[in-house]
Amino acid sequence: DQQVKQNSPSLSVQEGRISILNCDYTNSMFDYFLWYKKYPAEGPTFLISISSIKDKNEDGRFTVFLNKSAKHLSLHIVPSQPGDSAVYFCAATAYTGTASKLTFGTGTRLQVTL
Amino acid sequence: AAGVIQSPRHLIKEKRETATLKCYPIPRHDTVYWYQQGPGQDPQFLISFYEKMQSDKGSIPDRFSAQQFSDYHSELNMSSLELGDSALYFCASSAKLAGGLYNEQFFGPGTRLTVL
Numbered sequence: 181d182q183q184v185k186q187n188s189p190s191l192s193v194q195e196g197r198i199s200i201l202n203c204d205y206t207n208s209m210f211d212y213f214l215w216y217k218k219y220p221a222e223g224p225t226f227l228i229s230i231s232s233i234k235d236k237n238e239d240g241r242f243t244v245f246l247n248k249s250a251k252h253l254s255l256h257i258v259p260s261q262p263g264d265s266a267v268y269f270c271a272a273t274a275y276t277g278t279a280s281k282l283t284f285g286t287g288t289r290l291q292v293t294l
Numbered sequence: 295a296a297g298v299i300q301s302p303r304h305l306i307k308e309k310r311e312t313a314t315l316k317c318y319p320i321p322r323h324d325t326v327y328w329y330q331q332g333p334g335q336d337p338q339f340l341i342s343f344y345e346k347m348q349s350d351k352g353s354i355p356d357r358f359s360a361q362q363f364s365d366y367h368s369e370l371n372m373s374s375l376e377l378g379d380s381a382l383y384f385c386a387s388s389a390k391l392a393g394g395l396y397n398e399q400f401f402g403p404g405t406r407l408t409v410l
Contacts, residue, residue: 214398223298223384223401224337269336281327281350282386282399284336 183207186285199257203270210272218267260292298402315370319387326368331382375409
């Protein structure tokens, strides 16, 4: 039962253009969402997060949008750079009072071409 | 800035052997999480500890156990290893914010376990 889904396994974008990575979730208890970037042989690196009380959060070139009614979030990277090429994981969690485990999507491999 | 440290980075074991993976969280982080990532899969939550107490348990086999020590480092003990245990094992840490809200989890580089 995949509660967090990233339906595009790969995405290719030209340098300087916008990259849009999408993520859908099914569990309505999720109230905090995160995006991680992962290079081979390294651990996931935290990029940006958003609470369910917001619909947008921006940090430099990265913006995350949340549509709660559609249970959908997206990560926008503008402008895309070759160093952005990596696997991007969407993750979700529900507040439990202590340690809140992350449920990950299956990842989208982004390739930024010159 | 200090990051999460995991050791060893690579480990090769035979079937039915045991393995111990170690995790040193970011200083002042009180919560540790363990995740398993199989080939081509997303990371799957195994277990977590908050203030040295187990706080949540995911799809962790009974052959695995873990604990968090007084210095907040954590160890994942794996016994009777099977071929299917070959995976990347990530540790993550976070700090509980004032007010009880969660914080982002920061991941270590992972331990690649290969069971032959």
